[in-house]
Amino acid sequence: MSFQDIKGQDKPIQLLKEYIKNSHLEGSYLFVGEEGIGKKLVAKTLAKAVNCEGQALDSCDTCVSCLKIEKGQHPDIHIIDNLTAFNVSHAPSQKIGLEESDAIKIEHIRQLQKEINLKPYEGKKKVFIIDNAQNLTADAANALLKILEEPPSGSLIILISAKPALLFKTIISRCKMMKFYPLQRTKLEEFLRKDFHLDNNLAHYLAYFCEGRIGRALKLKDTDILREKNRIIDAFTLVRRPGSDKLSIENRNNVRVHLNILAAWFRDMYLIKIGTPYRELINLDRKEELLRLMSRYAFMDLYEIFNLLSNSLLYLERNINIKLLLSNLRWSLKSAV
Ligand SMILES: [Zn+2]
Numbered sequence: 517m518s519f520q521d522i523k524g525q526d527k528p529i530q531l532l533k534e535y536i537k538n539s540h541l542e543g544s545y546l547f548v549g550e551e552g553i554g555k556k557l558v559a560k561t562l563a564k565a566v567n568c569e570g571q572a573l574d575s576c577d578t579c580v581s582c583l584k585i586e587k588g589q590h591p592d593i594h595i596i597d598n599l600t601a602f603n604v605s606h607a608p609s610q611k612i613g614l615e616e617s618d619a620i621k622i623e624h625i626r627q628l629q630k631e632i633n634l635k636p637y638e639g640k641k642k643v644f645i646i647d648n649a650q651n652l653t654a655d656a657a658n659a660l661l662k663i664l665e666e667p668p669s670g671s672l673i674i675l676i677s678a679k680p681a682l683l684f685k686t687i688i689s690r691c692k693m694m695k696f697y698p699l700q701r702t703k704l705e706e707f708l709r710k711d712f713h714l715d716n717n718l719a720h721y722l723a724y725f726c727e728g729r730i731g732r733a734l735k736l737k738d739t740d741i742l743r744e745k746n747r748i749i750d751a752f753t754l755v756r757r758p759g760s761d762k763l764s765i766e767n768r769n770n771v772r773v774h775l776n777i778l779a780a781w782f783r784d785m786y787l788i789k790i791g792t793p794y795r796e797l798i799n800l801d802r803k804e805e806l807l808r809l810m811s812r813y814a815f816m817d818l819y820e821i822f823n824l825l826s827n828s829l830l831y832l833e834r835n836i837n838i839k840l841l842l843s844n845l846r847w848s849l850k851s852a853v
Contacts (some may be wrong), residue, residue, distance in 0.1 A: 518562070518575045519561055523707050524526065524699035525554050532562055532752065533573045544664050544673040546688060549696030551678040552732035556597070556647055558696070559674045560585065563593045563643035580773055581639060592639035594631060596624050597647030620652045625659040632663060632671050642671040649675035650682035657684045664690035665842055670691055698728030708733060717801045720744055724798040725780055742801065745777045750797070750830070752849050771838050772829065778849070779825045785810055786818050 519529045528547070535541040541562075547555040564575030564582045567590070569664045575582045584590035628644055636642050646652075652660060667673060675691060677683055702796065705723035707730070714722070714737060720735040721742055752774075757839070780798040787796060788806045797803060813821075828845055832838075 517557065517560060518571075519558075519565065520574060522554055522557060522784075523711075524703065525558055525696055528558060528694045528696055531763050532558070532565075536566060536573055540794055541672065542669065543667050544675065544691045546675045546677065546680070546683075546691035546693045547696060548677055548680045548693060550698055550727075550729060552726065552729035552735070553696050553698050554731055555676045555678075555696050556645070557731070559645045560595075560653055563590075563641075563645065563672075566641045566643065566795055567592070567639040569668070579668065587754070590639060591637040592642045593645075594628065594643070595645045596620060596628070596646070597645070612810045618651060620649070620656050621648065622653065622655040622659050625652075625656045625663070629663055630661065632668055636670065640670075642658065644673045645676065646674070647676045649677045649687070650679045652684070652687070654684075657687055661686055661690065672713060701728045704733060712737060719793075720800050721745070721798065724796075724800075725777075745780075745799075746802070748774050749781045749802075752846050753781070768832055768838065771832055771842065773827055774842075775829050775832070775845075778845075779822070782813075782818055782821050782825070785813055786815075789813070789815070789818075812837070 519533070522529060532541070537585045547559060549555055561575055564577070564585045565571070567581045567585065568575050568599065569581050571581035575585075577583075577586070581590065585593050588595070628646075632642060634642075634646065646660075661684075664673065673691075675683075675687070680688065683754075699705075701723045704726070705719045708719035708722055708768055712719075712734075718737070718741075722736055724743075725745075726733040726736070784847065786798050788794075788803075789810050793798065794803055797806065799806065824845065828841055830842055835845035
């Protein structure tokens with residue numbers, strides 16, 4: 517994907533193109549903004565653009581360099597993140613995988629330090645991308661700081677974080693910060709309908725449930741999210757509906773999604789009670805039902821439910837037994853009606 521295909525990040529992309537054009541793209545950058553809005557995609561596209569054999573200010577996506585970067589096989593592009601891992605030297609098979617919550621340790625930064633001082637193997641610029649930079653340990657941050665103080669010319673370091681408040685201030689002060697924002701929900705809904713050919717119900721649900729975060733919406737678009745979310749709402753709120761009780765609880769992430777789906781449902785209930793325009797509802801596909809059910813919930817009930825859901829999210833972070841959490845929640849939500 518090239519810059520021109522990336523939706524909704526026109527401002528940072530424009531700025532980066534200016535830097536490339538004026539040969540000001542040097543040193544270290546910090547991309548901040550919510551999860552799932554395209555920070556890493558822009559970073560990777562930037563790595564392609566500055567190394568592209570064809571175009572001047574964007575990636576062509578067809579030259580050898582662009583293709584290698586896309587496949588994670590370029591010896592001068594290094595990514596430390598939770599999905600791909602760190603490409604060591606020109607042996608892309610040597611990888612250190614990191615989980616989202618895993619710390620970025622000093623060993624990872626030492627590898628970076630070794631690499632950054634070598635000339636590019638075949639590209640024009642060496643690019644180092646550190647995703648979830650808030651996960652740097654204190655030792656790793658200190659080691660990185662030394663590199664950021666005097667980054668070798670011809671190299672580029674891009675830190676990415678959705679939680680910049682957790683970053684060391686000294687690190688932030690050494691980087692040029694670029695802010696990324698989610699799309700407007702109506703805009704994302706339009707993209708999903710026109711560019712990705714989703715039907716109205718799905719496009720609306722994804723745009724509003726994902727709060728304008730295009731990356732998250734695109735991840736969910738090929739799943740059975742609409743049916744799944746309705747199944748979850750039914751299982752937790754209806755007193756009885758055959759077959760609606762069987763929910764997959766194999767991992768904590770699933771449970772987190774369940775809790776967010778339920779929070780969205782009761783948020784809608786609240787919005788409809790205070791007379792917000794219908795198109796602001798996340799569950800617009802169940803508008804009639806929301807209208808029918810709203811009299812069952814007093815505002816106090818809804819406040820209690822919001823508390824219950826946010827406490828459940830907290831308990832989830834604290835490794836509480838998932839089965840117990842869900843069965844308590846189901847019981848509490850059903851008895852609230
Ligand atoms: Zn290219």
